[in-house]
Amino acid sequence: MARSRASAQSVPTRQGRGWAHDHSTDNDWLSTAAVDTSWASGPGAGTVFQPTTSRASTESRQALCLWLPTFELRLELVRSPELDSTSVALLSPDERTRRTVWQVSERAHEAGVRPGQLVSQAVSLCTSLTLLEPDPAHYDAAVDTMLEALTELTPVIEPAGRGRVFLGMDGLERLFGSSTRQVDRALSLLFRVFPSPLVAATRAGVAPGKFGAWVAAASARSGRPVIVPEPRLLSFFTECPIGSLPVDPLVIQRLERLGVRTLGELRRFPEPALVAQFGEEGRHALNWATARRIDPVRPWHRPRPIRVSLDFPNPIGLTGTLHSALDRLVERSLARPARRGRSVTGVRMGARLEGGGSWFVETVLREPTSDRERIAAPLRAKMAIAPPPRAVETLLLELTEFGVQSTQTQLFDRNIDGARAAGELDFNQGEVPVSLRDAVKELKLRIGHSPLYRVVEVDPWSRIPERRHALLSFDP
Amino acid sequence: MPYSASIPEPAPPMHHRPRLKPLGTPKSVVVRTDEHGTPIYVRLPGKPARRVAVIRERWRIDDEWWRHTISRDYLTVVLDDGKALTLYHDLLMDAWYMQRG
Numbered sequence: 001m002a003r004s005r006a007s008a009q010s011v012p013t014r015q016g017r018g019w020a021h022d023h024s025t026d027n028d029w030l031s032t033a034a035v036d037t038s039w040a041s042g043p044g045a046g047t048v049f050q051p052t053t054s055r056a057s058t059e060s061r062q063a064l065c066l067w068l069p070t071f072e073l074r075l076e077l078v079r080s081p082e083l084d085s086t087s088v089a090l091l092s093p094d095e096r097t098r099r100t101v102w103q104v105s106e107r108a109h110e111a112g113v114r115p116g117q118l119v120s121q122a123v124s125l126c127t128s129l130t131l132l133e134p135d136p137a138h139y140d141a142a143v144d145t146m147l148e149a150l151t152e153l154t155p156v157i158e159p160a161g162r163g164r165v166f167l168g169m170d171g172l173e174r175l176f177g178s179s180t181r182q183v184d185r186a187l188s189l190l191f192r193v194f195p196s197p198l199v200a201a202t203r204a205g206v207a208p209g210k211f212g213a214w215v216a217a218a219s220a221r222s223g224r225p226v227i228v229p230e231p232r233l234l235s236f237f238t239e240c241p242i243g244s245l246p247v248d249p250l251v252i253q254r255l256e257r258l259g260v261r262t263l264g265e266l267r268r269f270p271e272p273a274l275v276a277q278f279g280e281e282g283r284h285a286l287n288w289a290t291a292r293r294i295d296p297v298r299p300w301h302r303p304r305p306i307r308v309s310l311d312f313p314n315p316i317g318l319t320g321t322l323h324s325a326l327d328r329l330v331e332r333s334l335a336r337p338a339r340r341g342r343s344v345t346g347v348r349m350g351a352r353l354e355g356g357g358s359w360f361v362e363t364v365l366r367e368p369t370s371d372r373e374r375i376a377a378p379l380r381a382k383m384a385i386a387p388p389p390r391a392v393e394t395l396l397l398e399l400t401e402f403g404v405q406s407t408q409t410q411l412f413d414r415n416i417d418g419a420r421a422a423g424e425l426d427f428n429q430g431e432v433p434v435s436l437r438d439a440v441k442e443l444k445l446r447i448g449h450s451p452l453y454r455v456v457e458v459d460p461w462s463r464i465p466e467r468r469h470a471l472l473s474f475d476p
Numbered sequence: 477m478p479y480s481a482s483i484p485e486p487a488p489p490m491h492h493r494p495r496l497k498p499l500g501t502p503k504s505v506v507v508r509t510d511e512h513g514t515p516i517y518v519r520l521p522g523k524p525a526r527r528v529a530v531i532r533e534r535w536r537i538d539d540e541w542w543r544h545t546i547s548r549d550y551l552t553v554v555l556d557d558g559k560a561l562t563l564y565h566d567l568l569m570d571a572w573y574m575q576r577g
Contacts, residue, residue: 272529275558283558453497463537464546465500465575473495 059296060156060168064179065213066186067203071163072139073103076132078195087126089113093134093360102134133389137350137358137396142194147300149193153186156299158210166210168297179206183225208233209294215244233291238264245288247281254278255285263289305348306399308333315354315391322392323380329397330372339399343368346401349379351392359388368403432476440476450475502573507563515563518555520574526555537564 068074073090077083087108089101099119111126123129143162150157153176156168169182176182183204190199204225205216212233216226219240228236240263242255254277260266266274266289274282287293308329316322326349333339345368350360361382369375440450453471460468506525508517519525533552540546547567554560562575 270529270556271558272554272556275560276530276532276554455499463539466498466502469499471497471499473497 058156058299060154060170061208061294061296062169063207063210063213063297064167064169064183064186065205065210065217066150066165066167066190067205067214067217068163068198068201069203070103071142072134073105073132074198074201075139075142076135077105078198079138080132083130087111087113087129088132089122089129090132090134091119093136101131133353133357135356135358136360137352145193146190149189150186152189153182156297158297158300160210160214164214166213166297168299169206179227180225182206183227207236209291210297211246211288211293211295212236212291214246215240218244237289237291238262238267240264242266242285242289245285247278247285251278251281251285304338306333306336306338307396308336309394309396311394312392315393316395317388317391319383319387322383322388322395323376325395326376326379326383326397327372329395330376333397333399334370334372334375339370339402342402342404343370344375344399344401345403346399347375347379348398348400349383350396350398351388352394352396353388354391354393357390359392361386362400364401437476440474444475449473500576502564502575505563505572505574507565507572513565515551515553515572518553518561518563520561526557526559528553529556530554532560 073088076090077088083105085107086105088105089108090103092100092102101113101115101117101119101122103115104113104122108122108126108129111129113122113126113129117125119131122131139162143159146165147157147159150165150167154167154169154172156170158166158168160166167186169179172182173179176185183206187199187202187204190202201222203217203220203222205213205218205220205228206225207213207216207228208230212228215237216228220226242260242263242265243252245252245263255266260269266285269286271283271286274286276282278285284293310325310329312325316325329349334344344365346362346364348360348362350358352358361379363378363382365375365378440452443452444450450473452474454474455469456472458467458470462468503521505521506519507515508525509515514531515528517525517527531551531553533550535550537546537548537550545568548564549567550562550564552560552562564573564575565571566573
């Protein structure tokens, strides 16, 4: 049965009973499911594992990874301690038609319930299963609290999904002592803001680079951090499972089918063979396995989002009303003084639902804009695909990512209202924006000719590659 | 009788005329092959020779026999430094080229 509960908007306080749900055994991190590497391709993944050639002063080579497995479910159990000794499963926040299980408690796991199962399957396996609706707003608030608390230890903090964070530890030994003491310090900061059962489940790993720290944290047990000094890094990787590599899961599957189980076995392959089989992913995998690639921790800069909300006197379920409310929220958010001079590139819409729980959709805009319709349209499309599961008490809007206000967007702009009304503008027709014409004029004055070209199709289906396309000089 | 024919516009000077530049033109490379004609070393312009580690794909193009016949043996190779290249052997000229696209 789905359990409804009051929605708590703040992070959990230090309360709740003893924690008994660390259902990870010593070796369960060896399985791919336990070592979930989705954080390397999730939000912010672009900055999680990027190769670096030069080290900026703000980066940190020595990394501490703090990982709270099943973070969201643990937060729910802290919020509802009476469920602590029961079979509990958290529903997936994504699917709306065929709901699946996202995270399960230890008791539910013992009854055979597994993440990814359909609700009907899970309930048939465990009839006393309590299903919880996800509350992303609550989880995100907890993550924000965690990051804020950890800034007291180091300013170099890089989150990697909920419940997982990398801390840059370079230079901290003079302040806090050895790596063990630094880990203790980090955990003590978490104890200040989270209840002890939650913090006690935290796994910690220290190693050079984020990959090493992550593998160390994944192999650690609660309360026993794994610290890998640089000279031991290569030998430490030898027995690590290839499932710990943050590469495409299909690559991992293929490697396992080929009988490659550990990073040590992967190291035996020459780089060209891996590149030939897996492309760039193969090269990255080898670089991580051989400790040639050390990804420093980069401080995470998140602009302060602009948040607006609208409370409904009665919960609303009508899509049309929600659309109107969204339009009003977009207008209000764009009118905020903090937004002026900036365009918007990322936006998030959420709702507090009747009977508890929350709902969120997020989108990255195709191009920076401050146009109401362009911001609202993708959100409406997302809402049509994944509508709020229940009536909405409060509608929230966050402008999360910002771009510079630039006149360059007009350069090739064919989407301006006039252009759209007049049909497709084509440069062949001489309809060139004034800004582009001016830019070309300036370039011609400086270098004598227009250095701009257009790619034109000559014979796009030709079997001869050089026949397919050509560059045509562009001089409006 | 009035002269009504319009005066034609003068042709734009040469440097104002649209310029067309080919894309994806082949570049000459030095290739050492084995006794079967399979490349074993490739030297890109200005770089040291690298060993061919893997040949990923191979195909043949015979075309345009009605004007200038084209007969090429294409290969996608991976060098020992991990770099992937598309090469072709011009079977008429017996020359090797690197090409994008």
